[in-house]
Amino acid sequence: MSDPRPSLETRLVHGPEPEHTGAVSTPIVHSATFSFDSLDALLAAKAAGAAGAAYQRSGHPTVHAVERRLADLEGSEDALLFPSGMAAISTAFFAHLRSGDHVVCVDPCYGGTQHFLTWGRERFGWDVTFVDARQPDTWASAFRASTRVLHLESPINPTLTVFDIAAAAALGHQHGCLVSIDNTIASPLGQRPLELGCDLSLYSATKSISGHSDVLAGAAMGSRAQIARLYDLRTMLGPMPDPQTAWLIERSLKTMTLRVRAANANALELAERLRRHARVASVFYPGLRDHPQHALATRQMRLGYGPLLGFEVLGGADAARRVVEALRVIKHGPSLGAVESLSSLAAHTSHAMIGPEGRARAGIPEGLVRLSAGIETIDDLWTDLEQALGALAG
Numbered sequence: 001m002s003d004p005r006p007s008l009e010t011r012l013v014h015g016p017e018p019e020h021t022g023a024v025s026t027p028i029v030h031s032a033t034f035s036f037d038s039l040d041a042l043l044a045a046k047a048a049g050a051a052g053a054a055y056q057r058s059g060h061p062t063v064h065a066v067e068r069r070l071a072d073l074e075g076s077e078d079a080l081l082f083p084s085g086m087a088a089i090s091t092a093f094f095a096h097l098r099s100g101d102h103v104v105c106v107d108p109c110y111g112g113t114q115h116f117l118t119w120g121r122e123r124f125g126w127d128v129t130f131v132d133a134r135q136p137d138t139w140a141s142a143f144r145a146s147t148r149v150l151h152l153e154s155p156i157n158p159t160l161t162v163f164d165i166a167a168a169a170a171l172g173h174q175h176g177c178l179v180s181i182d183n184t185i186a187s188p189l190g191q192r193p194l195e196l197g198c199d200l201s202l203y204s205a206t207k208s209i210s211g212h213s214d215v216l217a218g219a220a221m222g223s224r225a226q227i228a229r230l231y232d233l234r235t236m237l238g239p240m241p242d243p244q245t246a247w248l249i250e251r252s253l254k255t256m257t258l259r260v261r262a263a264n265a266n267a268l269e270l271a272e273r274l275r276r277h278a279r280v281a282s283v284f285y286p287g288l289r290d291h292p293q294h295a296l297a298t299r300q301m302r303l304g305y306g307p308l309l310g311f312e313v314l315g316g317a318d319a320a321r322r323v324v325e326a327l328r329v330i331k332h333g334p335s336l337g338a339v340e341s342l343s344s345l346a347a348h349t350s351h352a353m354i355g356p357e358g359r360a361r362a363g364i365p366e367g368l369v370r371l372s373a374g375i376e377t378i379d380d381l382w383t384d385l386e387q388a389l390g391a392l393a394g
């Protein structure tokens with residue numbers, strides 16, 4: 001009797017039928033293409049959008065499983081995953097802007113966002129007005145009849161300026177705008193922008209969402225209608241993450257509460273200790289009672305005040321550089337919201353392009369060290385900072 005199965009060679013290509021395994025962790029489906037028993041089934045998968053799986057660029061089961069978790073985390077109707085934060089942010093702007101449209105954007109904001117909006121001015125003919133994050137009462141005059149988007153970020157790197165998100169969202173809506181926010185620094189656990197009135201919450205999932213310095217990813221959360229607009233563009237332009245990335249995010253989400261709580265507690269403790277240190281001129285952290293928006297941050301943020309703080313070393317840029325280079329436990333590198341504590345020099349990296357005058361205008365001291373607290377033992381972090389600051393004496 002002949003074997004009813006396909007040939008060994010054909011079976012080598014297709015493998016056996018997949019079985020339901022009961023796996024607690026979402027299986028990583030390493031397939032970019034999906035097959036169907038009928039045309040109707042294929043068309044139904046395509047019509048299901050991000051929830052369907054026909055071809056990876058338009059929808060993938062492992063990616064979508066994580067998108068559902070992210071929507072649940074944010075409390076949004078829907079969510080979309082991207083291969084980087086900038087992919088999420090640029091897709092959101094491309095989905096809403098035409099030539100002739102105008103954007104109001106807080107200043108400072110993430111350097112990549114600022115660069116993208118400025119670049120698009122010449123390239124695509126939209127316009128952008130940057131408004132001082134420290135003075136929300138001046139923002140109203142920036143709106144025009146052509147303003148389509150108000151883009152927010154709070155707290156803001158590296159001075160940790162905080163403003164009233166609900167009031168800002170109301171102002172944007174008064175002017176008929178979409179209100180988007182980059183909520184990366186606080187994370188979806190630390191701040192609930194959609195509940196405060198924003199339409200679209202954008203993330204570099206590279207930061208607290210993934211949290212292990214091993215994934216580059218982005219996410220957008222909002223209403224079903226909003227996310228559908230971004231979905232169309234993601235499908236057209238192609239910034240679709242791979243299933244391995246999605247799975248690493250799922251894995252990270254399971255410990256996110258523990259990581260965010262630990263990092264935020266470390267950040268607050270370090271901010272308080274640094275403020276009392278003789279070689280530190282000032283500390284920027286919304287959790288400190290003398291931060292200009294401390295009361296607002298306490299109302300607006302959850303689980304503490306985020307992992308990021310800034311401190312100004314006495315002696316300016318050179319002294320700050322020596323401190324960062326003397327740190328051992330705290331690694332010198334970009335990024336934030338990771339399990340590892342990270343330090344960087346704003347004047348040399350994130351805010352190098354705007355020059356000394358730009359930094360002075362933005363209130364960024366030349367001797368500013370940016371510190372993203374990780375989840376290490378507080379005493380090890382503090383001992384490291386004390387030895388690095390102590391080395392300045394020589």
Ligand SMILES: *Cc1c(COP(=O)(O)O)cnc(C)c1O
Pocket residue numbers: 084085086087110112182184185203204205206207216217218336
């Ligand atoms: C890192 C970061 C981004 C960019 O995200 P990528 O994942 O690097 O593309 C955007 N906004 C903020 C606040 C960030 O920290």
